[in-house]
Amino acid sequence: xxxxxxxxxxxxxxxxxxxxLAQDLDYxxxxxxxxxxxxxxxxxSEIEQLGVKCDILKFDVSDDDAAQISLDTWxxxxxxxxxxxxxxxAGITKDGLFIFTNKxxxxxxxxxxxxxxxxxxxxxxxxxxxxxxxxxxNIVSLSGLKGNPGQVNYSAAKGAMIAATKALAxxxxxxxxxxxxxxxxxxxxxxxxxxxxxELKKHIPLNRFxxxxxxxxxxxxxxxxxxxxxxxxxxxxxxxxxx
Numbered sequence: 001x002x003x004x005x006x007x008x009x010x011x012x013x014x015x016x017x018x019x020x021l022a023q024d025l026d027y028x029x030x031x032x033x034x035x036x037x038x039x040x041x042x043x044x045s046e047i048e049q050l051g052v053k054c055d056i057l058k059f060d061v062s063d064d065d066a067a068q069i070s071l072d073t074w075x076x077x078x079x080x081x082x083x084x085x086x087x088x089x090a091g092i093t094k095d096g097l098f099i100f101t102n103k104x105x106x107x108x109x110x111x112x113x114x115x116x117x118x119x120x121x122x123x124x125x126x127x128x129x130x131x132x133x134x135x136x137x138n139i140v141s142l143s144g145l146k147g148n149p150g151q152v153n154y155s156a157a158k159g160a161m162i163a164a165t166k167a168l169a170x171x172x173x174x175x176x177x178x179x180x181x182x183x184x185x186x187x188x189x190x191x192x193x194x195x196x197x198x199e200l201k202k203h204i205p206l207n208r209f210x211x212x213x214x215x216x217x218x219x220x221x222x223x224x225x226x227x228x229x230x231x232x233x234x235x236x237x238x239x240x241x242x243x
Contacts, residue, residue, distance in 0.1 A: 001028060001053075001078065001080050001081040001082065002027060002028065002081075002082055002084050003027060003028045003029065003030045003055075003081050003082065003083045003084065003085075004018075004021045004025075004027040004028070004029055004030065004083070004084065004085035004086075004087065004223065005030040005032065005083050005085070005086050005087070005120070005124065006018050006021070006029065006030070006031060006032065006087040006089055007032040007061050007087065007088055007089050007090035007116065007120055008032065008033065008034070008061075008089045008090030008091065009029070009031040009032055009033060009040075009043065009087075009089065010031065010033040010036055010039040010040040010042075010043050011036065011039050011043070011189075011190060012187075012189035012190055012191065012212055013089060013139060013184065013187060013189060013212045013215050013216070014087075014089040014090070015039075015043045015046075015212070016211075016212035016213050016215065016216035017087055017089060017215070017216045017219045017220075018031055018043060018047055018054070019043075019046060019047060019050070019216070020213070020216035020217065020219065020220045021085065021087075021216075021219070021220060021223055022047050022050045022052045022054075023050050024220045024224070025220065025223060025224055026051075026052060027052065027084070027085060027223075028052045028053040028054065028055075028081070029044075029047050029052065029053070029054040029055070030054075030055050030057060030074070030083065031043060031044060031047070031054055031055070031056045031057070032056075032057045032058075032059065032061065032090065032120075033056065033057075033058055034058070034059070034060050034061070034090070037058070040056050040058070041056070044056055055074065055078075057070045057071070057074060058070075060112075061090045061112060061115075061116030061119055061120055062108075062111035062112045062115050062116050062119070063119070064115070064118075064119045067116075067119040067120055067123060068119070068123055071120075071123045071124065072123075082127065082131065083124050083127060083128070083134075084128070084131075084133060084134055084135065085134070085135045085137070085223045086120065086121060086124055086128075086134070086135070086136050086137070087137045087138075087139065087219060087223075088116065088117045088120060088121065088136070088137070088138045088139060088161075089139040090112060090113070090116050091109075091112055091113040091116075091139070091141075091154075091157070091158075092108065092109055092112045092113075093109065093151065093154050093191060094108060094109050094153065094154075095150045095151055095154070096150060097149075097150060098152040098153075101152065101153055105153060106153045109153040109154055109157050110153065110156065110157045110160075112157075113154075113157035113158060113161060114157045114160050114161060114164075117138060117161055117164065121136060121168075125172070125177070128175075128177045129172060129175045129177060132175050132176045132177075133176055133177065134175075134176075134177035134178070135177070135178055135180075135222060135223045135227075136165075136168070136177065136178070136179040136180075137179075137180055137181070137182060137219055137222050137223060138161050138162075138164075138165050138179070138180070138181040138182070139181075139182055139184070139215075139219075140158040140161050140162050140165070140181045140182065140183045140234065141154065141155075141158040141183055141184060142183055142184065142185040142186075142236070142238050142241065142242055143155040143158055144157070144158025144159040144160075144161065144162050144183065145158075145159070145162065145183055145234070145236070145242065146242050147159075158183075161181065162181055162183075162234050165179050165180065165181040165232065165234065166232045166234075169231040169232030170232060173231055173232075178222075178227065178228070178230065178231035179231055179232065180222050180227075180230060180231060180232070180233045180234070180235065181233070181234040181235070182215060182218055182219055182222070182234075182235055182237060183234055183235065183236050183237065183238070184210065184215050184237050184238065185204070185210065185236070185237065185238025185239060185241045185242065186200055186201075186204065186209045186210065186238070186239075186241070187209060187210045187211065187212055187214075187215060188209050188210070188211055188212065189212060197209055203241060204238070204239040204240065204241045205239060205240030205241070206239035206240055207239075208239065209239075210237060210238070210239060214237065215237055218235060218237055222235075
């Protein structure tokens with residue numbers, strides 16, 4: 001019973017990734033979400049229509065104890081299951097100029113993206129190393145590569161994830177576990193629904209926002225055996241906006 005664990009998997013890019021990993025690679029899906037149970041259940045239904053199993057785990061990735069308890073409980077109840085792919089997708093934004101960013105807005109964004117990466121990856125990595133096979137794929141951002149005004153907290157979190165991706169890849173490559181990052185630009189999602197698309201797309205060579213399914217296609221490739229000699233990389237998917 002091979003599984004792919006996707007954090008923040010109920011909507012947007014996370015949902016598209018869940019569906020693509022099930023469709024392309026026949027992975028059973030372990031779908032993590034934080035609060036929207038209705039969306040998680042709807043996504044599970046879509047996944048299971050593809051002929052695979054989908055288990056949902058409700059926990060906040062920023063809460064180390066909650067993540068550990070939830071994953072340990074699932075492992076104990078599914079002793080024949082193995083998590084082969086981890087997609088660290090969960091993230092939030094609390095945008096605003098740095099001078100007006102309070103401690104809560106700073107900490108919550110860092111805790112979800114960066115500490116969430118630690119909490120979940122640390123919990124599942126030992127099994128990957130033991131079996132000498134695994135894929136860790138971190139969803140980062142254009143903001144973490146070039147910075148983005150109004151997103152100092154988000155840029156800091158995603159930039160740190162990029163550095164962690166490169167370092168971890170060097171630590172565990174000998175165990176045949178790869179670690180890569182996918183850096184989307186402007187993608188149609190809840191996170192970008194309030195953006196001025198007509199104005200922003202003027203700066204994008206392909207003249208449009210990307211689709212979540214396009215990001216999922218890249219994640220599917222990195223999760224597959226076709227990417228077995230790729231590790232420590234940050235791959236942009238931004239319509240040519242930045243490279």
